[in-house]
Amino acid sequence: MADSCDILISGGGIAGLIAAATFGAAGFDVICVDPTPPVTARDDAGADLRTTAILQPAKALLQVAGIWAYLESHAAPLEVMRIIDAGGAEPEARVVKDFKSADISDQPFGWNLPNWLLRRELLARLNELDRVDFRPGLGTANLFTRTQSAQVTLSDGTQVSARLVLACDGRDSPMRRAANIPVRTTRYGQKALAFAVIHDLPHQNVSTEIHRSGGPFTLVPLPDHDGKPSSAIVWMERGPRAQALHQMEADDFEVEMNRRSCGALGQLRLASRRSIWPIISQSAARMSGERVALMAEAAHVVPPIGAQGLNMSLGDLRVLLDLAQSRPERLGDATMMEAYHKARHGDILMRVKGIDLLNRTSMLSPRPLRDLRAFGLNALYSLAPVRKTLMQMGLGVK
Template identity: 65%
Template sequence: MTHQHFDIVVSGGGIAGLTAAAAFGQAGFSVLCVDPTPPVTERDVAGSDLRTTAFLQPARSLLQDAGLWARLEDHAAPLQTMRIVDAGGAEPKPRVIKDFDAADISDLPFGWNLPNWLLRREMVAHLNEMPTVDLRLGVSSTDLFTRQAEARVQLSDGTTVTCKLVVAADGRNSTIRQKAGIDVKTTRYGQKALALAVTHPIPHENVSTEIHRSGGPFTLVPLPDFEGKPSSALVWMERSARAHELFDLPEEAFNAAMTERSCTLFGPLTLASRRTIWPIISQIADRFASERVALIAETAHVVPPIGAQGLNTSLGDLKVLLDLAVEQPDTIGGREILAKYDQKRRSDVAMRIKGIDLLNRASMAQSPILRNARAAGLQALYGMAPVRKMLMQMGLGAK
């Protein structure tokens, strides 16, 4: 039996997987990208992903090189300022407000925010136009066999393909990772995140606002206007029981709860989409590569949605892997390249996960003593200009 052969098989059609397919295809490699579930590409239908992704500066550069940014730029809301608010006093009112302005370190915004459902729509349309990419939606990877020279991937439609490299981007419960025999370490916080869109009377002025009280951060990220009103994406992290209570509230009561938790910084908040709810975990794979297989994105690591680090860290994986492949195109998927990829990425990701874990635990703090310590820490960090600049550069992925 003759098997179809590709340079690269990308298993997983989330945002990271679709970006990987575009990036490798643009670099001249033949790519097959598969995903069992065709993406929902409309805002207000069942199953749409109402979360948003803030692409930081390095991520935008990768999207430009992959040929994707031209399709996305007109839909993006720039993030010029990151505002951190501590509201940990007796009442939900701001005690400390600190702004981190991108102008302090760059001529560009920190990043650009886009809805996930729209990202999938534009990325799928782009991949369907690429002669180097075969996109098969409704098809999954079911089995994997590797040897020194190539990998063989069994697909759910009964076909088998061979390739030089399998890029595993099939999520936190990855089939490819399991077939490759790679374990993960998982931390559960007892939290969930509500993700939705809101409108508000006070313009956001391209400021991303993260409000800390207890249970987890309450983050409003700029979106383009919706139905003529200023709009933001909201990610509201709370302990699981409270998150489910909020999820089930009648709309009027939910709007009131959102407005109170926001310290009314943008005036009354009004729900402008469905509510969705997501579990919060941290997870990291024991290694990011095995024979002919590289793990990227949530297959390799999962972090709480704080500081726009999730997908941007995932695209950091892709950038390293792509650069190695372009430098040595004849040996992609080889032992040397994958060893370098694992070495470069796992230590950096592990450090970021520890940092985000500490931030999340600090944001969850319920006792007044810990809340006061969090406020004092924010004041101290902001007050030291070199430290403030370093934190902003680290947030962008700069070394």
């Protein structure tokens, strides 16, 4: 006999775990599966060393789901977004512009947390929720849908009957493929390095994005590490250069890292191992199919610019939750799935295209084009209404 639930979530990454906690707290019966058990300690093999910024609108959702109480004490506020253009002959800051959260709100832009820690605290929240059954070590294998329900076969042969299948299973989503929803993918020939550092100067809750060529070098505030100021870094470069950096001895890598940082936080020293992953943009042709909703990287993938990735995912979740709670008897039916697609698809396409443009601009190599980029940054910043609108759009409130 098949197990049954209201919602089967395929994928137990950060987005999937948040979705499980949110729907469980809202009174829905949830089963969440992921073939890879979460790694929840910073220095364990496989730990995700990237960080995630929880922006203002996302915080409200996490509070309702009872998640924010687990995260608040670990979070580093993001009060200033600093953009530096270092596209001159030498890697030196030539244009520095600060976008301040105080200009549009009495709260920070967001709060930054390491991904491994997010997973740890989300699991702690799930353990409190009787309506959530998390099954790490299991994946989804097959999908069969009817107008009234979906039947999912798990990797151990177990069958689960659900009213809604929520695909949070990554850019190669097996549930998206099973639902025959195509995707459009853009490859940039870039890779990103992620690692943590300690540094001489306090970050003062400023997230700093340095543009030269190959992609941005971004320093994001973290809580102090071993009593010293600490930041997470995402360093995007063209593939061969990124691979060479990843393979360097630590001492040589630190030399290159400090040169690329333009001394923004003084001397940087590695405080973690380095991870590397490819950069793509991707968007699904539809956000839904019969009894299936796509969310997070199953629906959209963007380069790590402007803290948009998870916050776009939580935008998906807000819409799904609102639809599910407004008409719970219609959970997963064709009307709900069509409403979800219409509510999210246009905004996602706009953001994917916008971040694609920002990334291509950050990759510029020819000096005249880098000079034009610096001119554009100055022009946008000098127009206060434009600057305010850009900040609001980044938060997802316009």
